[in-house]
Amino acid sequence: MIRPLLAAALGLALTVPALAHDPRPGPNGGLKVDAGQRHHAELVANGTPQVVVFLYDQNDRPVPAQGYRANAILIVAGATQRFALAPGDGNRLVGSASVPVPAGAKGAVQITGPDGTTAQARF
Amino acid sequence: MTTTSSMRFGFLILLGLVLGGLPVVAHEGHDHGAPPPPVSITIAPRVDASSADFELVAIARGTKLRIYLDTFRGSEPVHDAEIDVDGPGGTVKAMVTSDGAYLVDAPWLAQPGTHDLAFTIQARGTIDVLTATLTIPDPAPMQAATGGLWHQMVGAALARDIEARLATRDASLWIVGAGSFFAGLLAARLLRRRSSRPAAIAVLAVLAVAGARPLQAASPTVPSSVPTLAERDVAQRFADGAIFVPKTTQRILGIRTLFTEVRTFAGTVELPARVISDPGAAGHVQASVTGRLAPPPGGFPRLGTRVSAGDVLAFVQPAIGAADVTSQQQQSRELDQQIAIVERRLERFRQIQGVIARSQVEDGELELQGLRARRANLERAQREPERLVAPVSGVIAAVQAISGQIAEPNAIIFQIVDPARFWVEAMSFEAHAITGSANGRFGDGRTVPLAYRGSGLADRNQAIPIQFSVEGAARGLRAGQFLTVLASTSDERSGIAVPRTSVLRGSNGQSIVYEHTNAERFVPREVRVAPLDGSQVLIVSGIGASKRIVTQGAELLNQIR
Numbered sequence: 020m021i022r023p024l025l026a027a028a029l030g031l032a033l034t035v036p037a038l039a040h041d042p043r044p045g046p047n048g049g050l051k052v053d054a055g056q057r058h059h060a061e062l063v064a065n066g067t068p069q070v071v072v073f074l075y076d077q078n079d080r081p082v083p084a085q086g087y088r089a090n091a092i093l094i095v096a097g098a099t100q101r102f103a104l105a106p107g108d109g110n111r112l113v114g115s116a117s118v119p120v121p122a123g124a125k126g127a128v129q130i131t132g133p134d135g136t137t138a139q140a141r142f
Numbered sequence: 143m144t145t146t147s148s149m150r151f152g153f154l155i156l157l158g159l160v161l162g163g164l165p166v167v168a169h170e171g172h173d174h175g176a177p178p179p180p181v182s183i184t185i186a187p188r189v190d191a192s193s194a195d196f197e198l199v200a201i202a203r204g205t206k207l208r209i210y211l212d213t214f215r216g217s218e219p220v221h222d223a224e225i226d227v228d229g230p231g232g233t234v235k236a237m238v239t240s241d242g243a244y245l246v247d248a249p250w251l252a253q254p255g256t257h258d259l260a261f262t263i264q265a266r267g268t269i270d271v272l273t274a275t276l277t278i279p280d281p282a283p284m285q286a287a288t289g290g291l292w293h294q295m296v297g298a299a300l301a302r303d304i305e306a307r308l309a310t311r312d313a314s315l316w317i318v319g320a321g322s323f324f325a326g327l328l329a330a331r332l333l334r335r336r337s338s339r340p341a342a343i344a345v346l347a348v349l350a351v352a353g354a355r356p357l358q359a360a361s362p363t364v365p366s367s368v369p370t371l372a373e374r375d376v377a378q379r380f381a382d383g384a385i386f387v388p389k390t391t392q393r394i395l396g397i398r399t400l401f402t403e404v405r406t407f408a409g410t411v412e413l414p415a416r417v418i419s420d421p422g423a424a425g426h427v428q429a430s431v432t433g434r435l436a437p438p439p440g441g442f443p444r445l446g447t448r449v450s451a452g453d454v455l456a457f458v459q460p461a462i463g464a465a466d467v468t469s470q471q472q473q474s475r476e477l478d479q480q481i482a483i484v485e486r487r488l489e490r491f492r493q494i495q496g497v498i499a500r501s502q503v504e505d506g507e508l509e510l511q512g513l514r515a516r517r518a519n520l521e522r523a524q525r526e527p528e529r530l531v532a533p534v535s536g537v538i539a540a541v542q543a544i545s546g547q548i549a550e551p552n553a554i555i556f557q558i559v560d561p562a563r564f565w566v567e568a569m570s571f572e573a574h575a576i577t578g579s580a581n582g583r584f585g586d587g588r589t590v591p592l593a594y595r596g597s598g599l600a601d602r603n604q605a606i607p608i609q610f611s612v613e614g615a616a617r618g619l620r621a622g623q624f625l626t627v628l629a630s631t632s633d634e635r636s637g638i639a640v641p642r643t644s645v646l647r648g649s650n651g652q653s654i655v656y657e658h659t660n661a662e663r664f665v666p667r668e669v670r671v672a673p674l675d676g677s678q679v680l681i682v683s684g685i686g687a688s689k690r691i692v693t694q695g696a697e698l699l700n701q702i703r
Contacts (some may be wrong), residue, residue, distance in 0.1 A: 035171045044341055055258075055275075060602040080396075090228065091273050092228055092272060093271075094269050094270070097269060098269070099226070099264075099271075101228075101233065106248050112469050119316065125270075125271065126271045127228075127260040127271045127272075129258055129260055131229060136256040137257075138258065139258040139259075139260060139275065140273075141271065141272070141273040
């Protein structure tokens with residue numbers, strides 16, 4: 020009786036999804052988080068108005084940013100900064116805020132892919 | 143392991159895989175922490191998001207997005223926030239509604255699919271961005287379904303079909319039911335005999351074909367019975383005991399939560415006790431002689447009358463026994479006689495003042511004076527009543543006085559207490575090392591703070607009396623009331639302190655608390671509790687730190703079926 024139960028339990032256990040990825044440091048000195056189901060995004064701000072978002076796929080391989088668009092909503096010094104990000108070199112999406120953005124700024128980035136699908140990353 | 147058993151083993155693994163759900167489509171790691179919101183066809187599409195400060199629920203109704211915002215830790219509604227929603231329609235500001243929610247015009251809600259939303263919240267001096275993905279289900283998912291989704295489609299279609307057939311009392315349902323039963327019996331017999339594997343396989347094959355046919359037939363009938371959304375979401379309990387409570391209902395029930403943290407508390411003992419009057423502020427009025435009670439001018443003080451120390455509360459007219467009266471009369475006659483003798487003698491002395499010593503006259507005068515004083519005293523002692531005065535200031539708590547009543551010297555005629563000063567006497571059957579503070583809890587749930595005063599060393603009824611004074615204004619107390627004293631001892635325990643109202647009794651008699659796991663989901667958790675103080679209990683095990691426990695409205699949640 021125990022063996023069939025064990026087998027069924029094993030089958031059940033195989034289908035349980037893994038736990039979420041926590042925000043973690045990215046290779047470019049920013050914070051890397053999950054963006055939607057298929058992407059990872061790393062936000063890099065360094066005290067200047069320029070903000071860069073690096074795009075990766077779910078296996079952390081860089082994704083060319085051509086064709087992608089993004090909107091950033093960042094909290095800087097107690098106020099919200101909204102600005103657009105445009106594709107840059109490689110897997111970069113680049114945008115400029117109206118005020119300097121310190122490293123580790125909180126907020127969200129909404130990314131629209133070339134096929135119109137959207138993804139969100141919360142930092 | 144024989145071939146048959148290994149085959150069965152493999153089959154069971156396969157069964158487990160199917161039962162556990164389809165293989166996960168998303169790549170691993172994209173679970174956003176919170177378990178998925180409850181899926182029910184009668185609940186409006188909704189999404190929730192939370193941060194360390196806020197918890198938000200957005201509900202799609204028609205082309206409006208309704209947003210409910212609460213604080214994360216306490217689940218208190220936030221009515222004065224500014225919310226901007228970044229969605230498919232650009233950035234839209236949410237309007238505050240009269241019922242404390244926020245409303246956003248969202249024409250894009252008419253399109254099925256997933257919509258990424260970012261909520262920028264500005265409230266209470268903090269600013270926060272929350273993200274969520276709202277999924278609007280396709281109103282006619284059957285047509286769009288492809289072969290890959292065969293399992294899900296058949297499941298939903300079958301359920302709806304059976305529902306529809308039950309509603310119309312379709313005879314085919316009964317026929318299928320009865321047929322399945324007999325087919326099951328037949329299969330069991332064949333498999334049990336293990337006579338021939340081909341026979342068993344044949345039975346399974348027949349069952350599979352028979353099962354598949356009605357399902358395929360059922361599909362075309364589905365669009366006519368697509369469920370419509372209910373006007374409002376209702377709370378419901380799931381099979382695992384978790385409850386889905388929409389935000390609107392949570393607001394009505396006044397749900398509040400507490401963010402748990404593990405702390406170390408002093409040990410606590412529960413002792414039965416009763417209220418006694420403060421020995422330093424209470425007084426008894428007793429007569430010292432047997433006598434007849436007489437009221438002072440204005441009558442006896444009534445119950446509840448405030449008196450001050452020294453006030454005359456009653457008079458006692460001493461009752462004199464017959465023997466005493468005789469001896470008193472005798473004494474007074476004797477005194478009268480002596481007075482007469484001394485008066486005579488003094489008169490004679492005065493007449494012959496020149497020949498006798500002056501001191502003799504003076505002695506006689508003093509003797510007469512003394513005798514007259516004694517005589518007067520004796521008369522007064524018969525008439526003068528004893529005055530009963532209040533020994534302390536306070537309120538008359540008990541009266542045993544009736545005019546004309548004979549008061550015995552030991553009887554308590556009046557009890558005076560200070561209503562602002564009470565003590566509590568607890569009985570302890572064990573020797574506890576009780577430290578400074580304690581709490582008293584009455585039967586109706588009221589609590590009073592207590593301070594330890596001392597404990598007796600002599601047993602009384604095999605227990606040690608321990609006395610506490612009631613701290614602060616002790617309103618509504620009376621001597622003799624029963625209560626439970628929760629006194630802290632010198633040993634320490636660690637756990638989570640929660641209000642007494644959080645802990646409920648489950649249907650199986652176990653103590654449970656409700657954990658607020660998601661914005662609209664509450665899960666009962668079994669816990670072990672220990673007494674802590676009058677208003678709180680200590681959760682010793684069953685739940686950890688950084689969880690949200692329902693403190694207000696838990697009783698109401700427990701009634702949701």
